[in-house]
Every structure is written in C-alpha cells, then in structure tokens.
Amino acid sequence: MTAYAELMAFQRETEALAQVMGRLGWDQETVMPPGAAPQRAEEMAALEAVLHARRTDPRLGDWLAAAVAEDEVAAGNLRILQRSYERHCKVPARLAAEIARVTSRAQGIWAEARAAEDVGAFLPVLSEVVALRREEGAAIADGGDPYDALLDDHEPGARSADLAAMFARLRPRLVALRAAMRAAPPAPVLRGPFAEETQMTLAREVATVFGYDFARGRLDKAVHPFSSGSGLDVRITTRTNPEDPFNCLYATIHEVGHATYEQNVDPAHRLTPVGQGASMGVHESQSRLYENQLGRSRAFAGWLYGRMRDLFGDFGIASEEAFYRAVNAVRDGHIRTEADEVQYNLHIMLRFDLEQALMRGDLAVADLEAAWNDRFLADFGFAVERPSQGMLQDVHWSVGLFGYFPTYALGNVYAGCLHAALRAAVPDLDACLARGEAGPAVAWLRERVHRHGALRPPRETVAAAAGREPDEGPLLAYLEEKFGALAGG
Template sequence: MDTIAAYEELAARLRRIGALEEVAGLLNWDQETQMPPKGGAQRAEHAAAVASAIHDLASDPRLGELVAFAATAQGADAVNVAEAGRIHRRAVRVPPALAADLARASALGQEVWVKARTASDFAAFAPTLERIVALKRAEAECLAEDGISGYDALLDGFEPGTTAAELDAIFARLRPGLVDLAGRIAAKRPSAPAIAGQFPAEAQLALARRLGGVFGYDWQAGRLDLAVHPSCSGSAGDVRITTRIDPSDPQDCLYSTLHEVGHAVYEQGLNPAQAMLPAGMHASMAVHESQSRLFENQLGRSRAFCDFLFREMQTGLGSAGVADPDALWRLVNAVQPGFIRTEADEVHYNLHILMRFDLERALIAGSLPVRELEAAWNARFLADFGQAVPDARRGVLQDVHWSAGLFGYFPTYTLGNVYAGEIHAALQRDIPDLDARLAAGELGEVVAWLGERIHRRGRMVPPTRLIAEAVGRAPDERALLDYLEAKYSDLHDL
C-alpha cells in the first residue's frame, strides 16, 4: 500500500474519531445546560455508546497498520500519523468495557455531584466518586508503561510528555514566591471597594456577550448558556461556552465568561485545513488554560482594561457602587484567602491548584481513600489558607472535575498560568501600545498575535516548544512571578 493511500485512509479514520469526540462534548454540554432532570440515566448510556464507538475506532488493528504504512508522511501529515500511533497505543491498552464504564460513570457522576453540591453533602457523593476513582485507577494501570506512574499516564492525556515530577519542580519554585507575596499583602491589611446592588441575569449576560465579542469570540460560531460550572466545548464553527450568575456580584459572570472565551477563541482559531485531525487540535490543556487565564487575568484584570470595563458596566449595569476605573481595578484584584477556586485572586489561585494536585495523586495512588477525602481536603485547606472550610459545597464538592473523571487536569491550570505569564510579557514587548488598546476595548491585534503564534499552529509542535517559539524563550515561572510582584506592588505599595 502506498503512503498517500494509507494516509488518506488514516486521516478519514482520525476525522471520524474527532467527530465522535465532538459528539461526546455536545452530549456533555446538553447535560449541563438543557437536559431534563430525569435524563441522567439515558445520558449515561449515550455517553457510554459514543465512548465505545471511539474506542473501537482507536483500537482497531487497521489503524496501527496504517500508521506503519504512512510512516514517511511529512509536515502536518506526519504529525497526524504520529498522533494516530499514540491514540492507538493508548486505546489498545484499555479494555472496551472499561472505556464504556468510565464514560457511563462520569456522566452519572456529574448528575450525582450536582445534587450533592447543592445539598453540601459529600457522603451522598462519596460512593459515586469511589466508583469513578476505582475505574480511573484501572485505566491508569492499563496505560502505565516504561516505568511511568499511573498518575503520569493520566496526566499524559491532558499534557502529553509531561510528568508529575516535572510539575513538582516547577510548583516547588512557584510556591514560595506566592506564599511570600500573599503574606506581604496581608500585612498591609488591604481593603477594596465592594459592589453594591442586585443585577438581573439578562443584564449580566448582555454585558458578558459584549465582552466576548471584544475579545474576539465569533458569535456566529458559538453561544452562551448557564451551567453550574462554567465550561467550553466544541471547535471551529460550533464552540459553546457556559457561565453562571450571582445576582449580587456580576464579577463571577463576567470573569467566568472571559475565561471561557479564552478557550473558545483558541478553538475557533485553529487551522481549518486540519479540522478534526490531531494536527489541527489544541496543543495541550496547559496551552488551552494559558489562553483562558490570559484573557481573564493579565488582560481582563489589567488597569488599562478597567477603563473600558468601567464604561461598559455603567452602561449595562449602572454604577454598582464603584466610583471610577481605579476603584474597579482595585475591586477586581482584591486579595484575600477564599474557599472557591474559580473566584480566587491571582495570588492564591495556584495554591488551590497545588492542593488539588497533591490530593488527586493520592487518590489515584490509593494512599488516600475516598471516604477520607473531605477530611484531608479540610486539613490541607486550613494549613494552606488559614481558614476552616465551612461546608462541603465550598470545599471538596466545589469542582466538577473529579465527578467527570478528569484526573490529571488540575495541574494544567497552574502550568497554563506559567505559560500565560510568558505570553503576556511577549505581548507587552511586541504590542507597545497594548494598554491603549485595552483601554479602548480594541483587542484585534492581540487576538491576531495569538492566532498566528499559537492558535493556528495547533499540535504541530510539542506544547513547551510551541510556547518557547511564540515568546522567544524557554518558558518558566519567573515571568508569572514578576508579573504578580509588579501588579500587586503597584496595588498595595509593597
């Protein structure tokens, strides 16, 4: 069989896998936004059926044969061949029944989690989580090879080629700077303006949609809905985001939306010539998170952007008790330990992630039984943040990830923050009038820069190399720490 024919057949099979993965995403989006309350059991079977179909395609011996036949492909084709080999190797190690059980358990798990979170009842969720953890351990054992740990095998599904040991080294260098900065800010006993009033859902959503457009989200290729936990799903011409509403504080809606818009603009900006093929997919979840955290924080919480946001808030929401753009800047960058990760300030956010990283590794290793997770969470939170967790809703039940089986995802948030620090420094260098553009709400050049250097490149090179080539240096944590030090020294006269 010649290389061209082999590649064409391989690409067709990869596109089918990519299409089914998007179907799985649509099922999850519908479950979180539109599905009737009694639809959970059926949805679990839908998810299991799609997962089985994906597994059948990925584990088919024919895919492995085509990888060998197309081994001399070049350019993007070579990336697709290599990724097909990786997909096939992982799939053949996981029994079909396990793949279906995982999808089924994760769909059911999200339903149980929503109810348990509402009731703040970890005991109601624990048996379901025990089932999910057991299945993820089984999957990790199947995937582990060449001496890597089970957790590293799961992490590889989100951040290819990265190990927990490598992340430990980065996080060990990051933690002291974060703890020191948090302590110096606390010593200043900072106060910040507070938002006052009640803000109707439609007014918040209208402003959220306005901000999405400013940051380059194509509304003809997406939509915004409400969910318990904000998310983004889809690619190319169908990229959907969700947010949530707090009637007394529009920050949650606005900044959750900006975060998800960062994800969505990345997906909308991928190379259409490689649609549903690995070369045209995101490089890794850390690269994905770098886009969302950049939009939410370095850009969205900048002093310059607060000039624009203040005007838009006055038009869409009224005064909200905030006197001027400077007061808004101080408000959206208030620093204080809090229970909720998604609401955490930039100084404390990564400490939330480091805690989850350690806990989920212990769960997968089996050294932390699920029944002891809540107590372990509360003890670790008290040690790291100096606060006693008041209830499970604001503690161990706050995140959707474990109910969805997403073990290995959490550390990509902090690695994404590290990447975002590097990208922000490069944007400041390459777009000298960046602040003026932010103040005017003109983000076109920023989105174009990201599109050229990151989005359209997809998975053409490994994640670390992608960021290094985008910013002109090997990424590390210093840019993030320098950014935080400069910003909060300015805010608090450190």
C-alpha cells in the first residue's frame, strides 16, 4: 500500500468512530434518560480519548510526510488531515478527554437551569467549560489569539478582526432597516392553538419538499434544534410551540438545509475528511438559504399558507399576502433562533463580542448575565425578562462551542451570494416554489455545493459555486429590497 492508502484506511476508522461520537450526542439530546447523564459523560470522555489518540498517532505524521496527492480529492484529504494533525498534537490528551467529559455534563445542567430559569445553577460548570476552552485555545494558538484558534476550528481561515470589520459594515444598514420596519404597520398575527402533532406532520412534509431523505435520517424533538451525522445517517430535530407553528416549521427547514448538505456529498467521499461540509459557515449558508431566501419567499409562503389552511383550518390570516407578511414579521424578540432576517445578525454580534471577552479573560463568567442583559438592552431597546430569554437560551456555550456563533453570520453572507447565483441559474424558481417544489433549487445546490463536501476551503467553496468572491453585498441588497418593499406597504 502507498502512504496515502495506508493513511486513508486508518482515517476511515477514525471518521467512523467520530460518527459514533456524534450519535451519542444526538441520543443525549433526544431520548437519553436524564439519569444517564453522569455515565454518558464518562462514555464521551473515553471515546474522545480514543479519538484524540488516533488523531495524534505518530504514524499520521509519517504518512502525511510521505503521501503524494495524485488528484484533487487526495489533495483535499491531505490538506484537511495535515491541519487536523497539527492542531490536535498541540492539545494534551488529558485536556481533550476532560473537555468531552465536562461539556457532556454541562449540557444536561444547562437544560435543567434553562427550564428552572436559574443562572446560578449553570455558572459553576460554565466556568469549568470556559477555563478548559481557554486552555485549549492557548495551546493551539501557540502565542497567538486563543479566540482565533477556536474560531478557526469551525471556519478555517476566518479571523476575528475580519469578522469585526464585516459586522461594522452590516450593523448600520441592518439597524436602519429595522427602524423602517418598526415604523411600518405591524404584521398579522396567527391565531392558535396549533396541535403539536399536526405541526410535526407538516414538518415532515416540508422536510421532504426540501429534499430530506428519511430513509437515511429521522426527525425528532429537542430543546434546541440541531442536525447530526453525515452520509447514510443524518438526523435532525425541531421543537414545537402550540401558539407558534413557525418555530417548528422553519427550524425544520433550517436543519434540513444542514442535513441535505451532508446527505448529498458524493458517496465516494463517505467516511473521508472531504466527505462532510466544508465549514460551519458553508453549512449555515445552506440552512439559512433554505429557511429564508427559499422558505420565506413570497412564492413558497403562498404554498405553505394553503397547506396550513388544509391542516389547521382558519387561523386568523385572510390571504396569502397577509400570510407572507406574517412569515416575514420583524418584531421585538429575545430569541435568536426565532429572529427575523433583519435582526438575526444583530443577535450574533452580541454573542461574538461577549464570547471573545470570555475567552480573552476580559469578562468573568460570574458577570456574563449582567453583561448580556446590558448589551441586549443597548442593542435591541428592551430588557431581558428572564434567563431563558438571555444567556441561557442557546446550548452552544454549555458544550464549549466558542467561535461557533460567527459562522451563523458568515452563513447568511454566503447564502446571499449563493441565492443571487441560484436565481440567475433557475429563472422559474418562484413558479416551482409556489407549487411546493424546491427540487430545482436543491438540485442546483447539490451540484454546485453539496456533492463537493470539503474538497475546497470554505471561501473557495462559495466562490466556485456563486461565481464571485463572497462578501456581504448580495445579502444586504436582498434584505433591503425585500424588507424595503414590506416596510413601504
């Protein structure tokens, strides 16, 4: 066997074990009995120790030094493995296992604290998570910025200074658009209740419309919606609220964007480094494009209105146009996952600044709630009333995903570029969406983005698909056209 063949045989087993690790996380969030949490933490730590040992095995260094890339796929695999090997070798095995153990335990503590509106119950374990991630970031950065080291794990090549500059360009135009929408007549409100099982029935239908293959996945409920897995086993979750079916339906569409990306990667890449999404930012470009530019379009909203009338009867919305306005309502709200397109990135900016301060030691965990509440009031103009509306609303920090939040904003920016190219390539897109057919859009994305997996670095992936270097211009143009029209009546 060549060095490359030996390397890939070894890596295939590592990728398979990583999928098992992901399945344990899915189980923990959906069906695991709560009493199993302490044991699950030990299981996760044990498996992480095995994975870390494999990812730092000295043979990897030898194989990487000797391997020759004979084609684009081999070059992609070697690029990713070289980067992974260098990063993991900087993190002590003890630290990797402890992060897995503590974050598994923290996830359950966060869920209980959120339900009880008790920040104090969460702060001790969050302090542990922050300390561990600071240590990891410092080890990887090797004298550089620890936060950038963590950010790079989710979006290779991204730097916080570049993101801060992008946010500075986005903020004034988003704030101006929000002011225009606040001055416009309020959007119609749906009148419930909406049976939760019927919501799940429609969610499964919508998932199928957007190309999700239930033969290789499943839809369950969780506190915080997410997608997990790749290849032949890609699972998604959603949540229901009897007064707000949009929460369920659009969370489902969002997660289907993630899931179809993973399901549509070229099968030849399965269980290899390139056989997954290029980055979290590219992943979010799919979920946000599905959810917003497609799912909240006038055309698709018209179809969804009809299906909701079929299933729920009269829910207080008299026309497709009124429903379109309800789907795209810009309202004051605390919850990021429920935020409209105009305000969503403002939520990300808040988290970006706070988690940088936490990682760099400028903000103590004990002061996080007050800092969050003060910043939210300044940015949004109204107060946080309870912790589940504030620092306890997201699962990310409990599981140590520092540096992850900015990828949501990058996903929106990437989605703006991809949407413009998609519209040019599929001129009858609206006619299809009005019939409840998202197939042409999914097919274009499968060909231009999904099937390639992580073959190219993130920005190259988007540039190759969209035919341009990614920037925030197309996103802002789309938002100002869409919401400018809505604000104008």
